[in-house]
Amino acid sequence: MTDLAVSERAASEPRAARGGRRLSRRSRERIAAGLFLAPDVLGLALFVGLPMVVCIVLGFFQVDGFGGYTFIGLDNYRRMFADPLFLGSLKTTLLYLVVLIPGLFVVSLALALLIRQRFPLVGLFRGAFFAPNVISLVVIGLIWKFMLTDQTGFMVRLLGFFHIPSPSWLGSPHIALWVVVAVTIWFAMGYYMLIFLAGLQDIPREYYEVATIDGAGVWQQFRHITWPLLKPTSFFILLTSTVSMFTGGIDLLYVMTSGGPANSTSLIIYYIYEQAFVYGEYGYASAIGAFVVAILLVWSIGLFTLTRGGRFNDARD
């Protein structure tokens, strides 16, 4: 900071005397940049960067209540891999992502392909698909909890009308996770649909016109034009949806299932929340948090390497 103050003085002097204009302008520009950036850079450092560091450091400590921090080395990590509830939630999370990410991808892409052409009311349809996304996950969770109520809920009545017996949607450990997956897809599809639409708009219309003249069918056009040219968008969506789905959705779980029944919807991120704010295990929760970041880092780097930074400019295609 003192450096800045000194150079500011140095810069303000030649401003009056017009002679040293070039030099003064350059240093004034640097000072201005520093001041413009200061609030956000400090804020990001204090409320994003520092927590990340604290998260990693705390992973090596045991924290009791608010006073005592005891260094315990790798004990939290040893505990993680001996904790059946953690291992269970790791398995649940992987299962959840393996179904959710491709599901979300396919549904959003299908919606984008459906409404990419202009036809009457297309703007309205686009709005309808996106509408759930502007509502809070708490309310989303409540709506579905209400619609999926056992015996009297809308879904039970609807299936009953077709003489299909309903399971206990949120009460059965084999089904609750898939309900959460379905609700999440419904909630998030509009957002990813818009990103796919942006990618589709970048594909020149002439390609399709030529393909049509050449007699290529819908599937062939998709396979040889849309899919290859959409790869950067697909890459972006795979990357961002995994990060946000891996670490998001606590609100929904909190409202709809509280991680149950029988821990069947206890995703890792919910388990971290529970360990920290229900059991006060801040150190253990931080260790799991650091583990999640490590997984995401490996996933992101892996995806980048595999696809050459999303450009896919390898020999295969």
Place this chain on the structure above:
Amino acid sequence: MPATDPAVRPRNRTVHKRLWVRFAAALVLAVAAIFPLLWMLSGSFRKPDEVFDPSLVPAHPTLHNFSYVLTQVAFPRYLLNSLIVAVVVTVVALFFHSMAAYALARLRFPGRDTLFVMIFSTLLITFPVILVPLFLIVHTLGILDSYAGIIIPSIFNAFGIFLLRQFYLSLPKELEEAAIVDGCGYWRVYWRVVVPLSRPVFAALAVLFFLANWNAFLWPMVVTTNTDLSLVQVGIAAFQQQHAADWNYSLAASTISALPTLALFVIFQRRIVESIKTSGFK
């Protein structure tokens, strides 16, 4: 046949037919997509004993649920809290992010690209992951259970900086350069030239920030224990937990909290859509 849209240029009957198939499919799916929201709306007008009736239109619609949650529960307080938090975060965030983005897009200083990459990479650190350490930091700062504790950590995110930087890079430089030649300092260039030019992108980002903070649940819940500071989503979740059977009230509260967000979306749809599209990297 309504397919007179020049963008479509239908050549023959099969194209018409395909378009109608698309239209029908989109119609069915769109109705299915918003049906749960309609069901919430309809539930909020129902009497307690009719709340599970299987008809979309309530048999005996009533406003009682709304007057109950607005008078018998501290719901107006929650709404006010959310409004304060969302507005303050939005205004401060736009101000800070646009300053930072302007510097990153226009000013020359050593380490600019490194700094941008560092800021951009914080996007990988999502909020729930740093929830625990952030809570401890905010506790150390002594601002647990305060508006400051809810607001300040919610301001900083790289997404806004990134989007504004993209926008500033696309602006022509001439106006700013003219102002500098005229003797304007960088602050005046920013305030008099850049900010007025930013209005459209500010509008879009303001809506996104407002929505995110209005809908926020996890952080406001964790950082406050005093229910006078509860934000609307925290209030709704707590009410539903305590009155699990009173769906008519919970749905009325949900409707009240969802209506402003839906209204903002309808009004600013085009802007929101554009800014989400540009957030996909190119």
